[in-house]
Amino acid sequence: MRLAAVHKSSPVRTEQIILFRASNQLFAISSASVQEVRSVDSLAGAAVEISEPSLDKVRHAIRRGERNLYVVNAPLHFGLQATPAALVFLLRKVRVALLVDGIEKMTTMTRLQALPGTFCHEERTWYRGLTVLDQNVIPVVNPAGFLTAEELSMLDAVTAPPSMPESTGAAGAELSL
Amino acid sequence: MTWMEQSDTCSCVLLRLGERRFALAADQVAELAAATRIFRFAQNTPEIDGVILRRGRVVPVCDISEKLTGKKLGKRRFYLIATRRHGKALDWIALPVSGDCELIRADLTPAGPSDSPHVAAWLSHDGEVIEVLNLNALAPGADFAQPEHSSARSPEAHP
Numbered sequence: 001m002r003l004a005a006v007h008k009s010s011p012v013r014t015e016q017i018i019l020f021r022a023s024n025q026l027f028a029i030s031s032a033s034v035q036e037v038r039s040v041d042s043l044a045g046a047a048v049e050i051s052e053p054s055l056d057k058v059r060h061a062i063r064r065g066e067r068n069l070y071v072v073n074a075p076l077h078f079g080l081q082a083t084p085a086a087l088v089f090l091l092r093k094v095r096v097a098l099l100v101d102g103i104e105k106m107t108t109m110t111r112l113q114a115l116p117g118t119f120c121h122e123e124r125t126w127y128r129g130l131t132v133l134d135q136n137v138i139p140v141v142n143p144a145g146f147l148t149a150e151e152l153s154m155l156d157a158v159t160a161p162p163s164m165p166e167s168t169g170a171a172g173a174e175l176s177l
Numbered sequence: 178m179t180w181m182e183q184s185d186t187c188s189c190v191l192l193r194l195g196e197r198r199f200a201l202a203a204d205q206v207a208e209l210a211a212a213t214r215i216f217r218f219a220q221n222t223p224e225i226d227g228v229i230l231r232r233g234r235v236v237p238v239c240d241i242s243e244k245l246t247g248k249k250l251g252k253r254r255f256y257l258i259a260t261r262r263h264g265k266a267l268d269w270i271a272l273p274v275s276g277d278c279e280l281i282r283a284d285l286t287p288a289g290p291s292d293s294p295h296v297a298a299w300l301s302h303d304g305e306v307i308e309v310l311n312l313n314a315l316a317p318g319a320d321f322a323q324p325e326h327s328s329a330r331s332p333e334a335h336p
Contacts, residue, residue, distance in 0.1 A: 078219035121221035137216040
């Protein structure tokens with residue numbers, strides 16, 4: 001009755017990741033999916049406040065060219081206690097800017113394990129899988145899992161273009177979180 | 178022949194949850210591991226306490242004690258690492274248990290229609306009638322709750 005060792009056959013593929021904290025918990029995100037890391041302060045003038053009670057985790061939008069990026073509070077997204085955010089990750093390929101407490105470090109993962117089937121709720125959308133670093137299990141977030149297409153449509157409807165200043169324009173709402 | 182008259186001999190692992198003993202078909206058991214560090218991360222499956230690392234594999238910890246005995250397991254001495262089939266793959270689950278486990282062979286009486294879904298069968302051992310657990314009814318997993326899997330109520334008991 002012994003657990004078979006996990007099969008290792010394919011050549012090792014590595015992926016650069018950023019370990020970040022949200023509500024004092026550690027998460028990982030692929031470096032390739034982060035376009036820009038900014039301080040919260042640097043975005044304060046460019047953010048427009050959004051009031052959408054059904055989507056508490058999004059309270060601000062940033063105008064980038066022709067489109068809006070929606071600022072998702074990472075702790076609220078993961079159902080954790082809100083904490084003061086210091087950094088914003090502007091994500092690639094999705095219209096999401098992610099508010100996080102801070103970066104722990106950048107590192108490399110060699111193996112991404114699928115989330116076990118026993119996990120059967122929102123976490124299946126939240127995470128690409130789990131990785132083990134220094135004998136710690138770290139969830140690797142799915143950049144596409146922060147906002148659904150329906151949520152994006154709803155936010156687009158809420159943020160009427162005339163109310164959105166360009167990110168280089170005049171001061172908007174304070175991004176205080 | 179009625180369900181009461183059917184019986185099948187199979188290997189089972191007896192496990193202890195607090196004061197009560199339960200059984201699991203032996204072919205659903207991978208190993209018994211000492212209590213180890215549990216890792217927790219944000220997730221919304223309430224039955225899952227966290228995960229443990231076992232031989233490089235991430236194994237979710239599912240405390241079935243509250244469902245079975247009405248009490249959470251205060252003292253965890255071991256994890257019984259169980260498996261269940263998920264299509265062609267196996268799903269691994271660590272069940273906290275409070276005492277040593279025992280491998281036995283016993284005649285099983287299949288569960289009846291009035292038994293709880295978590296009962297796959299019954300066995301008699303040392304003068305005690307013990308429930309053989311149906312893991313699919315106790316541990317979460319959307320795929321396992323589908324009706325087409327309901328035939329998996331009986332344990333995978335093979336000689």
